[in-house]
Amino acid sequence: MLTILFDGIAYGMLLFILAVGLAVTMGLMNFINLAHGAFAMLGGYITVLLMQRLGVPFLACLPLAFAGAALLGALLERTLYRPLYHKPHLDQVLFSIGLTFMAVATADYFLGSSQQMVQLPQWLKGRTELGEGAWMLGMGHYRLFIIALCAALTVGLQHVLTRTRFGSRLRASVDDQRVAAGLGINVNHVFLGTFAVGSGLAGLGGALGAEVLGLDPSFPLKFMIYFLIVVAVGGTSSITGPLLAALLLGIADVAGKYYIPKMGGFIVYSLMILILVWRPQGLFVRKGGR
Amino acid sequence: MVGAQNSLLQSGRWRGWEYPLWALAFALPWLLPRQALIINEIAIVALFAVALDLILGFSGIVSLGHAAFFGMGAYAAALFAKLVMPDPLLGLLVGVAAAAVLGAVCSATILRGTDLTRLMVTLGVGLILMELANKLDWLTGGADGLQGVVMGSLLGRFDFDLGGQTAAWYSMSVLLVVFVVARRLVRSPFGATLKAIRDNRLRAMAVGIAVNSRLSLVYTVAAAAAGAAGALLAQTTGFASLDVFEFHRSADVMLILVIGGVGWLYGGVTGAIVFKLMQDFVSGITPQYWTFWIGFFLVVLVSVGRERLIRPWTWWRRAATGGKT
């Protein structure tokens, strides 16, 4: 049982890293970006290619995946996304789905449609087991690594958000864009920076997830639903909301499949519907927030 | 009061150009018999899109799970044809009824929340239904699909032929009927209240409009129409597979509707024509990478704006402040 809990937490943290960028951009820019999964896919492919073609060690690939996705995010934000902020949501949906299609087809063209495999370094391949019988805690080293890294990132993100100038500008812009601009905050810069970091985190998540979730050109389409669930349940006005939502989702999914395998897929969707009907604004929304 | 009624009636009147348009549409299966199959497919998707427009365009309910009702209609009609009797029209009614019941039940879930929550709830419902259909494989045939749906002749006279002409006319007739009904619905005082709810729910409530019951009603109607589309699909193709519940169906129909334009009934129809034809054309040229070109089209469509897209000479003129199209 403890092992299942552990696995669920690892899965949840991975989802969080993948989805936090989406939550922040949706809350900040009120832009529904369904192409978020494409940035994750990019990070995954950067890692795979660097490892397979250039022999770059796994750990070094992670910051590169982050940087690559962030760079592309910044570029696209400046050129394609910015003119669309004031368009109706449905147009944004159309646009981002179009981008996703293009990304999927491009990945297919250049890299083929089969699953890509990541070869982990030896020290990440092991497994530690503590305890006995039903209370045994089996921890795969890779999942332990994921949890540690994502926890560190979460702490870092929270710190940036609450203790730095950029963070306070970001929070101001999320709460009320007009007033923030009126106070002299360069909202365009805030958007650019946030979008870049959000996409970068998605890329990092994609790189980490290639081992656990698999990586192929249809990745953005397959996982978009899960990201959306995290954002919808967690709300878009904080980081802790999506974090808790992702953990809840991860544990529910893993535990559900273990204890009631016949109900596998139902658990997650039913849980989400129940939560959203009970608390339509998301589980963890600040009063007065959007 | 009379003035308002008159203006509603006036806007609901059929324009001159609409009659020849529909006449041309009905002539198509006869003029282009080789395209009858894709005409059938377009008619079905157009019907589905019109159904979605009722809630998305006219009532402001964002839904990514409308395929739930589409699938319900499909399986209900298929099972009816297989287990009870193969009459197409009765099967259609059964499909519509089943979807309407499901819609009434599910309408409780879409009454609260933001756009995003409604999106996710409808999506969740759609996916749960798919899982259910998979699990109940003794009834639905599971992942292999429900095979062996042989339809009787339409109105006792027209058989469903291999070339698909009967199917195309059948689907288009149903489309026309639903279109007329939908038009009456949205050009009525009821439709006006829907638009009021869409534009500003709080104000609509303040004026005394019973928001919840109206939304439930229109959701049920939209579900019934989607069920009709699903039933048509099952009847004209002769089987029903789990795919009718899939997320991509809901996503595709939303795409089609937005391409054509929400909030006017022809939007669904034109979107269906444009998207399906484009998809067929491009995938004939490049079976592997056609999704790229479709994606490219969507990105350009939104970036350049629909107005300007149809007039290529305006592409290089600086856009006026990014207004709504």
Next chain:
Amino acid sequence: MYKKSLLRAAALATLAFAAMQAHAQDNKFRIGLILPMTGQQASTGRQVEAAVKLYMAQNGDTVGGRKVELIVKDDTSIPDVTKRLAQELVVNDKVNVLAGFGITPSALATAPIATQSKTPLVVMAAATSSITQASPYIVRTSFTLPQAAVSMADWAPKNGIKKVVTLVSDYGPGLDAEKYFVERFLFNGGQVAESLRVPMRNPDFAPFLQKVRDLKPDALFVFVPSGAGAAVMKQFLERGMDKAGIKLIGTGDVTDDDQLNDMGDGALGVVTSHHYSAAHPSALNKKFVDAFQKANKGLRPNFMAVGGYDGMRVIYEALKATKGQGGGDALLAAMKGQIFESPRGPMFIDAQTRDVVQNIYLRKVQKQDGQLYNVEFDTIKDVKDPGKNK
């Protein structure tokens, strides 16, 4: 006004589209190849298409005095699209043969078209038993899951495996594999601790594998569609199942040649049963693999590819035998009963069931020339599809 001009544009598009559909009447022999070229099953489509094109390149495009034309269509694994494409191919393009079909629902949906239009339908990929019974015009060159599953259920008890947990994907072929494996395994005196089914949309196998670990069987029997094998393998190793003494057995889809080499050394020693391995030691296979890799940037052919390759062989030989004359019925008759050597080994098309009868090999993953291959160590000859003997 925008709306009017959009309507006009749509009308023009329709007419333009219609105008482009002119087709000349000629004596060409057309093959309608319907495959999933995009979406989840895209790798199947790629492999089959590449193999089909390879066969045509190797054997020319004039057979029985007629020119062969290949029309490839993407059905994105949506069965009603498959059906419409098949209908259009038959009615508009007047194809003489339908081929391909990546998933079972696609083949089943298209069966009535084959029967109604008397067009032979060659199934090159889909693997559920019931497909060939859906129409008298269906011929299969791929394989059926029961063939592979039953062979494994015979081998396992003789090799120290008494207690097994089965893990299959929750769809047609998966349920076939589970049913026939469990039946034969129990018949052979084994014990099945549990039968787990994994939803198709599943991103994480971890909880299911954890459950297997807790049940402590001798072996885990796995079937997942080609493409998901790598994920299962990775999770299996990550959970330390091999160190806990649980063997991994299954049908060859788990060690799909397409992905095998990328699975890493953890896959060594996994035993599977299947009808084709890229390492099959015959001269014909070596030629096939080399030519395939050369034409496809080093991509290794897998069992889907060989299904496509042999499907073309069946079509070509049937066309030669009928000397290019006669309609669908004559062609079908010439397809039934063909016996030949395929890159997979000897095989024939059963004249009664129109299904493939072939050897099933037991293979172990080993390293050859620095790459991972499924190396065959045992053969069960001429396995008929058990699903039909009911």
